[in-house]
Amino acid sequence: MAHEPAAARSDPLLRCNSLVKWFGDRVAVDDVSFGLARGEIYGLLGPNGAGKTTTIKMVCGLLQPDSGSIMLDGRSTKEDLAARSLVGYVPQDVALYPDLTASENLSFLGRLYRLSGGLLEERIKEALELTDLTERRHDRVDSYSGGMKRRLNIAAGLLHHPKLLVLDEPTVGVDPQSRHAILERVRSFGIGGVSVLYTTHYMEEAERVCDRVGIIDHGRLIAEGTRRELVAHLGERDRIDLAATGDLQRVAAECRAIQGVVEAAVADDSVHLIADDGRHVLPAVLEAANRTGASVNSVEVKEADLEAVFLHLTGTALRE
Amino acid sequence: MPASFLIAGKDLRQRLRDRSAVVIGLVAPLVIAALMSFAFKGADTFHYTLGLVDADNGPVASGLKSILHDSSLSQLITVRELGSREAAASAVRANRVQAALVIPRGFSESVTGQRPLPLSTLTSINNQPAAGITTAIASSFVAQLNANRLSIATALDAGATTAQLADLQAVVAGLHIPEQLVQRPVGSQPLKVISYYGPAMAIFFLFFTISYTARSFFVDRSTGMIERMGAAPIRPVEILLGKVLSAFVFGLASLGVIALVTTLAFGANWGDPLAAGVVCLAMVIAVVCLTALVIGLARTQRQADGIAAAVVFGLALLGGNFVFLSAVPDVMKRIALFTPNGWALRAFTDLSTTGGGLRTVVTPVLAILAFSLIVAILAALLARRAVKP
Incomplete structure (x- = not known):
């Protein structure tokens, strides 16, 4: 379960106010505001293309908002170049030089943050220990496994002891073991006092590591709060996952007509439903599936979670 | 940094x-x-061997030979004397020499007569630079000879006597065709x-x-x-x-x-x-x-x-x-x-x-x-x- 932030939200480390970003005639981020307390892990949860990466690029100073402001520890990242030292950015793709060793990569990136001499060596050692890569420090990165590269990618963002660590979907394409290790590390950063801004489209990750979650879709932040606060939007409603083969869009449409079904959407070869009383409407759902000729493989009734919240708020499944 | x-x-x-x-x-x-x-x-230091057949052995042939052996040409050609025109032709074909110059018998004597004998060059299609240089040397020598003959003929027409012919020949031997304008690179070194x-x-x-x-x-x-x-x-x-x-x-x-x-x-x-x-x-x-x-x-x-x-x-x-x-x-x-x-x-x-x-x-x-x-x-x-x- 998520821990409580170290400081009150009245003293935020990061404050984003009414961020707007256009790419041509398409709005990528539309009036997004959120704050991040010191030591807090904040998750931006949304499907691909929702505006998560654009938002964090603005936070890191890689993109300038068309309107709105970003204050980091009371400093503007737009006007104060040095304020970027407060941020440790870990991009979604592994951004390291494959023909350099781990030490050489970290040394180069550390120097960009004005680290040098003994302090740089100390930080490199610390980052490698934190990511369990000390023994491979003199090996070229192209000899690393995918999970090791991911860990080194994170280590590179920690070198300069940032107050805010920004992780852009750090577990994409990672095996379950490495994923578990990365999520554990992220939890430990929060406990250690580093604020973490974490983007993901995996609901389980957001539930597991984030103190608070902002749900973003089509560039708009449509809800935010702790898991408990977000799920409370749904009241006593349940989530039904129907794994089936056939015309799933038609199944979803049939289900929407059932009394008690609040939302229905298709994703990942399943029909995801929000219903007032899951167990009560389940026979009608199965009958609807049968009417369409779909073959039901499995059905599951669960308590509402962030995925259900997303479905409820947007009318679409998170991974659609 | x-x-x-x-x-x-x-x-x-x-x-x-x-x-x-x-x-x-x-x-x-x-x-x-x-x-x-x-x-x-080869373009930097062109050098070739010139075969020379002197069937004349007269004073004009000696003059030509002295020019060919002059130090100003030593970096460009090496002269190899050959016994006959046939030997020269054979040497050119075998590339033992890259070109040859034949001074015919009676050449010196013919120079003062009405019908001077021609110099012959033997060249190979495989070595155009050597052919060109040999022809140029021969042409230049013949041009000088013709100028000398013209000078003497002019002097005789003007009233000089045949008794003065030897003196006139000695005078024209010291004369050269006037310098000509030639195109050269601006630089002083190749x-x-x-x-x-x-x-x-x-x-x-x-x-x-x-x-x-x-x-x-x-x-x-x-x-x-x-x-x-x-x-x-x-x-x-x-x-x-x-x-x-x-x-x-x-x-x-x-x-x-x-x-x-x-x-x-x-x-x-x-x-x-x-x-x-x-x-x-x-x-x-x-x-x-x-x-x-x-x-x-x-x-x-x-x-x-x-x-x-x-x-x-x-x-x-x-x-x-x-x-x-x-x-x-x-x-x-x-x-x-x-x-x-x-x-x-x-x-x-x-x-x-x-x-x-x-x-x-x-x-x-x-x-x-x-x-x-x-x-x-x-x-x-x-x-x-x-x-x-």
């Missing part, structure tokens, strides 16, 4: 580990310059092939720095390294500066090493070291600006490769890196003046042939820097777009 220096240092480290970069930057230009030098070696192709190949392969650096930039961008660097507290333009700085250092080192090796190992003459160094510096600046322009123009690695290839081969062809600029048509010479390498090669040629110093390269260097300035302005206008994540 400025971020651009850090980025340049890292790039150079990667580059030195990349064997292909070392091959293109150092090994290839040396090998090609050496091969070209070897291939054109241009050795390696002295042209050494710098030409060094500059040609220096151009490959453009594609290497541009490719490195786009690889960094596609792997997210530009973005990662952009998140650090550095200005975006420092990233581009770092990239082009590494191109500058590598280019300068490459030119310096090639100049040193071609001078010491192949006897190339790059001219005054300070002046040659200034030309190299200007040329590397031009390459750095071109690199920045290619990065600014391209949007992808593939585009960068294409633009860089067009720039490299376009400039090399137009600037004269593959052929002697002195041997191309005037229009090509004028086009070469729009390229930095054309000016650089002109500067190196002048330095090598005139033995001049810094003054000799002022105009070429200013021309190269003007080219660089224009390119730099264009690159600066495009730079912001290039480093955008």
Whole structure:
């Protein structure tokens, strides 16, 4: 379960106010505001293309908002170049030089943050220990496994002891073991006092590591709060996952007509439903599936979670 | 340390580990310059053996032989006396001599008569330079003889007596056809092939720095390294500066090493070291600006490769890196003046042939820097777009 932030939200480390970003005639981020307390892990949860990466690029100073402001520890990242030292950015793709060793990569990136001499060596050692890569420090990165590269990618963002660590979907394409290790590390950063801004489209990750979650879709932040606060939007409603083969869009449409079904959407070869009383409407759902000729493989009734919240708020499944 | 220096240092480290970069930057230009030098070696020091058949043994034949043995021709020809026309023809066919000159029996005596005997040259289609030179020597000697005959005939017509003929012959023997205007290179020393192709190949392969650096930039961008660097507290333009700085250092080192090796190992003459160094510096600046322009123009690695290839081969062809600029048509010479390498090669040629110093390269260097300035302005206008994540 998520821990409580170290400081009150009245003293935020990061404050984003009414961020707007256009790419041509398409709005990528539309009036997004959120704050991040010191030591807090904040998750931006949304499907691909929702505006998560654009938002964090603005936070890191890689993109300038068309309107709105970003204050980091009371400093503007737009006007104060040095304020970027407060941020440790870990991009979604592994951004390291494959023909350099781990030490050489970290040394180069550390120097960009004005680290040098003994302090740089100390930080490199610390980052490698934190990511369990000390023994491979003199090996070229192209000899690393995918999970090791991911860990080194994170280590590179920690070198300069940032107050805010920004992780852009750090577990994409990672095996379950490495994923578990990365999520554990992220939890430990929060406990250690580093604020973490974490983007993901995996609901389980957001539930597991984030103190608070902002749900973003089509560039708009449509809800935010702790898991408990977000799920409370749904009241006593349940989530039904129907794994089936056939015309799933038609199944979803049939289900929407059932009394008690609040939302229905298709994703990942399943029909995801929000219903007032899951167990009560389940026979009608199965009958609807049968009417369409779909073959039901499995059905599951669960308590509402962030995925259900997303479905409820947007009318679409998170991974659609 | 400025971020651009850090980025340049890292790039150079990667580059030195990349064997292909070392091959293109150092090994290839040396090998090609050496091969070209070897291939054109004969053009530097042409020398041949001339067969001479003296069937006359008269005073005029002696005069011709003394000319052929003169020290002024010793660097060009070696004279080998042969017994007969047939022996000479055989020697030419067997390439024991590359051309032959036959003085016929009675030649000296015929000179003073009404029907002088002709000199014969025996030449081979396989050695046109030797044929041309032999014919030129023979023609020149015959022209002098005809002038002498004309002088004597004029004197006799004017009333000189046959008793004075010996004195007249002695006088005209000391006369020569007046000097003629001949076209010669401006330089006072001949241009050795390696002295042209050494710098030409060094500059040609220096151009490959453009594609290497541009490719490195786009690889960094596609792997997210530009973005990662952009998140650090550095200005975006420092990233581009770092990239082009590494191109500058590598280019300068490459030119310096090639100049040193071609001078010491192949006897190339790059001219005054300070002046040659200034030309190299200007040329590397031009390459750095071109690199920045290619990065600014391209949007992808593939585009960068294409633009860089067009720039490299376009400039090399137009600037004269593959052929002697002195041997191309005037229009090509004028086009070469729009390229930095054309000016650089002109500067190196002048330095090598005139033995001049810094003054000799002022105009070429200013021309190269003007080219660089224009390119730099264009690159600066495009730079912001290039480093955008």
